[in-house]
Amino acid sequence: MTDSPLHSGIGQRAAWTEAARRSDAGVLRAIVVGFGFAWAIAFVVVGLAFALQLYGDGAMFSYSGAAQDAWAFHWHNISGRVTVFLLTLLPAEIYVGLTGDPGGGIGVYGFLFFVAPLSGLVATLAADRSRGRMIFGYACFSTACLCPLVFGFPTEMWIAHALFWPALALAYGARRGAGAVALLFALLLMLVLTHEGALVLAAAIPAALALRGLRDMRFLRAVGALLAAAAVWAAVKLLIPPDAYFAGVLARAARDFFDREVFSGELVILLAATLAGYCAVYYVTARFAPAKAPVCAAVAVAAALAVYWIFADQALHAADRYYLRTLLVIVTPVLGVLACVHTLIAGGEPMLPLPGLARMVTLLSCRAAARAVAGAFVLVMLVHAVETAKFVTAWAQYKAAVVALATGAASDPALGNPRFVSSARIGAALNRLSWYSTTPYLSAILADFAPSRLVIDPRRYNYFWLSCATATANLNAGRAIPPETRRLVRDFSCLHR
Numbered sequence: 001m002t003d004s005p006l007h008s009g010i011g012q013r014a015a016w017t018e019a020a021r022r023s024d025a026g027v028l029r030a031i032v033v034g035f036g037f038a039w040a041i042a043f044v045v046v047g048l049a050f051a052l053q054l055y056g057d058g059a060m061f062s063y064s065g066a067a068q069d070a071w072a073f074h075w076h077n078i079s080g081r082v083t084v085f086l087l088t089l090l091p092a093e094i095y096v097g098l099t100g101d102p103g104g105g106i107g108v109y110g111f112l113f114f115v116a117p118l119s120g121l122v123a124t125l126a127a128d129r130s131r132g133r134m135i136f137g138y139a140c141f142s143t144a145c146l147c148p149l150v151f152g153f154p155t156e157m158w159i160a161h162a163l164f165w166p167a168l169a170l171a172y173g174a175r176r177g178a179g180a181v182a183l184l185f186a187l188l189l190m191l192v193l194t195h196e197g198a199l200v201l202a203a204a205i206p207a208a209l210a211l212r213g214l215r216d217m218r219f220l221r222a223v224g225a226l227l228a229a230a231a232v233w234a235a236v237k238l239l240i241p242p243d244a245y246f247a248g249v250l251a252r253a254a255r256d257f258f259d260r261e262v263f264s265g266e267l268v269i270l271l272a273a274t275l276a277g278y279c280a281v282y283y284v285t286a287r288f289a290p291a292k293a294p295v296c297a298a299v300a301v302a303a304a305l306a307v308y309w310i311f312a313d314q315a316l317h318a319a320d321r322y323y324l325r326t327l328l329v330i331v332t333p334v335l336g337v338l339a340c341v342h343t344l345i346a347g348g349e350p351m352l353p354l355p356g357l358a359r360m361v362t363l364l365s366c367r368a369a370a371r372a373v374a375g376a377f378v379l380v381m382l383v384h385a386v387e388t389a390k391f392v393t394a395w396a397q398y399k400a401a402v403v404a405l406a407t408g409a410a411s412d413p414a415l416g417n418p419r420f421v422s423s424a425r426i427g428a429a430l431n432r433l434s435w436y437s438t439t440p441y442l443s444a445i446l447a448d449f450a451p452s453r454l455v456i457d458p459r460r461y462n463y464f465w466l467s468c469a470t471a472t473a474n475l476n477a478g479r480a481i482p483p484e485t486r487r488l489v490r491d492f493s494c495l496h497r
């Protein structure tokens with residue numbers, strides 16, 4: 001019996017609806033993947049072009065690598081983050097030792113640090129065997145949305161985020177065999193040894209796989225690999241503890257990690273206002289022109305943002321880049337779990353009964369949701385692009401001001417040495433880029449390791465990177481940085497530690 005015209009028409013409309021849904025989802029995926037790779041490439045190009053590896057703590061990290069003493073200067077105190085040292089600073093030190101070029105070593109460090117998100121995306125793409133490479137898509141979304149929040153500040157969570165996604169993809173799709181287990185263990189070990197917060201990311205991987213059932217072999221394999229990695233992490237922390245001075249610093253940092261003020265920064269508020277405005281305009285527009293609601297809402301909010309940036313904006317997302325690492329710890333695991341739920345639903349695989357979560361993911365997969373998410377995503381990308389441009393422009397101006405002081409004749413002997421000069425001579429607007437504890441090292445680097453003055457932040461603070469003994473040992477050793485510059489650093493260190 002042939003189908004009636006009525007049934008045929010219904011079938012065709014259903015097919016067209018499904019095709020349209022898949023088309024919208026495909027467009028959203030293309031946008032997300034495109035922006036994910038665009039940002040990953042921009043991190044390398046912009047980071048190196050503006051020497052952002054020198055921003056914040058990066059000035060100290062860069063100087064320590066150029067001085068060929070990164071482990072003695074700092075990293076022995078944070079042995080639980082040894083992955084970052086091995087992947088970025090150790091190769092930089094080796095380069096300096098082979099070439100005698102400290103500036104080139106800083107470039108090597110910067111490249112290896114900034115290329116991490118791109119390397120993570122490529123590794124995720126290679127490891128992802130999920131239906132439609134869903135985990136890879138979420139990795140691109142996470143990279144584009146989260147990494148610009150901290151771009152420029154050398155938080156170890158940058159490396160942790162890059163390792164999380166290929167580890168999740170490998171754990172989800174790994175085949176049987178000792179080789180697969182060993183590779184998963186190695187990735188999880190590298191992940192947990194990037195930052196204490198990375199333990200949360202690592203724990204999210206078996207938690208996501210638990211959705212398949214607690215007897216699922218992939219879940220059990222991930223749990224075993226994580227327990228082994230955690231045991232190594234604990235052993236490293238016990239065998240290489242921080243010194244007494246730095247132990248107190250770590251304790252203060254841990255207490256402040258989840259401080260609620262982290263979520264009240266200017267960029268967080270701007271992003272929240274952008275998304276709230278988009279939702280409001282979308283809701284109103286969708287009542288009379290649902291197909292055009294995403295575009296209308298995005299254009300309206302983009303116009304409002306342009307007015308704000310041109311006429312009212314006084315904010316600069318600089319120091320908060322350090323504190324927003326907390327968002328990477330919180331949001332990345334959530335996206336990882338959603339990626340696994342979405343993958344299980346798309347593949348029709350069995351999973352634990354979680355109707356609320358499953359229903360949310362299903363709703364997000366519909367045609368209207370794909371369009372709505374695309375509009376919101378593009379607005380977030382716009383905010384990130386403008387705020388990043390503002391940051392790097394101000395950073396370039398700040399570096400020029402530091403160079404002028406470091407190579408000039410002005411002096412502030414009251415700081416403890418006739419060859420010290422106060423960073424307070426820089427205007428307040430540019431000094432928003434300062435990071436008090438690393439300014440001396442930044443000035444030494446920017447003056448091509450031959451400063452006539454060491455730039456010192458005059459504010460009273462309770463943290464100094466180098467002890468007198470460590471700085472003296474570096475001065476007495478054969479290093480690529482000129483002895484006179486290392487002597488200035490030693491004099492500064494001996495005044496305070």
